[in-house]
Amino acid sequence: MEAFISTDKNLLIIGAGAEQAPAYKIAKEQGIKTIATDSDHSAPSVTLADYFINASTRDAEQTASMAKDFSKEIPIHGVMTIANDVPYTVSYTASELGLPSISNESAKIASDKILMKKLFIDNNIPCPTYYEISKFEEFKQIIENNDKQKFVIKPNDGRGARGVLIIDEEIDLNWAYKESTAWGDSGKLILEEYVEGKQYSTESFIIDGQCFTPAIAERNYSRLNQFKPYIIEDGGDIPSDLNESQLQKIDRLILDSASAIGIEEGIIKGDIVIDNLGNIKIIEIAARLSGGWFATHQVPVASGVNLVEIVMRHSLSLPINRSDLRPKLNNATSIRYWFPNEGLIKEISGIDVLKETPGLVKYGFFRGKGEIQPPIRMHPDRFGYVIVSGKDREEAEHFCQMALDSITIEVE
Secondary structure, three states: OOOOOOOOOEEEEEOOOHHHHHHHHHHHHOOOEEEEEEOOOOOOOHHHOOEEEEOOOOOHHHHHHHHHHHHOOOOOOEEEOOOOOOHHHHHHHHHHOOOOOOOHHHHHHHOOHHHHHHHHHHOOOOOOOEEEEOOHHHHHHHHHHOOOOOEEEEEOOOOOOOOOEEEOOOOOHHHHHHHHHOOOOOOOEEEEEOOOEEEEEEEEEEEOOEEEOOOEEEEOOOOHHHHOOEOOOOOEEEOOOOOHHHHHHHHHHHHHHHHHOOOOOEEEEEEEEEEOOOOEEEEEEEOOOOOOOHHHHHHHHHHOOOHHHHHHHHHOOOOOOHHHHOOOOOOEEEEEEEOOOOEEEEEEEOHHHHOOOOOEEEEEEOOOOOOEEOOOOOHHHOOEEEEEEEOOHHHHHHHHHHHHHHOEEEEO
16 A cells, blocks of 8 residues: 655544554554544553543544644544444534545444444345334343344444344343343334354445445354353354355445445454354444554454555545555464363463464453453453464364463363
């Protein structure tokens, strides 16, 4: 990708967590000055930014107001985020600054699973059957009317797999309703049919009516029974097992899904399921770059396409070459997680061996010695991750397992 045209740009990045770090680093490499916003003065990426605004990433009005005040002294030329499900904060702040972004209405819909599904249905976009739930009695009645059918329940405004549960004949419905409700702010739940099949993660950029998806990961749910009723993903693998026809259909589905919620240009994260009969359905989309190091590491290592740079250019109104959106590499990458028992972490050993793993791209631990490992109920409860690359998926998965096996986590 060509260097940025100008070095006199200032970019506002919503969030200064660890997963936002790649955006700050890329901006610095390109001569772009960054303004970080976060409620935490000591957030991991604050030191990577040139300026800091102490505002909550989830408070759009506060962020926009403080950004406008800041811009009176230092101009802001673009607003973006990464791995942070706050599209409304991004869109509202950008609109208040007179900068390009998706509409505020589209941003709200992108964070509201029920509104999104309604629009999918209205536009004949294939998606799992769903029900809007606001009372336990509604939930219980639907389950009783669909005896032996499996469902997934989740907070309407949830993220990070918080409160996402499999509903089957073994579960206590009263407990499940309370557990899922506890992890949302709106009090609304969405109940979806559980679709038997394979799930995929997509990272796409839409421009000029075209959908560019440089890489698709097949999501790994091999631990589904281990943590049931919680639905916990254990990473994913690139390349997927999809054929060219399926890839084209997914691009069309992403385009149509984005258009249904009013987005005609920009980044779209997609969650796709293909059932056992081969039907492709959209679970949901998000108007942001993915977290979990998918957008920042897996996709660029696998395809040679750096979507973080693309989104940065787009937010700064800089030109985007279509060639930069097309894959240049065909590498395999895998990501997996550690899942130790809950308790006090006494020791972590084997890091020197881990560092010698063939094809190692990146690894990280979310907790350290002396900290508490919680029970696994959501994605933030995972202990750590490792990403590797290989000449094919079999090799990448093998290297990942080598990395996992090299680490011993002593818990009491």
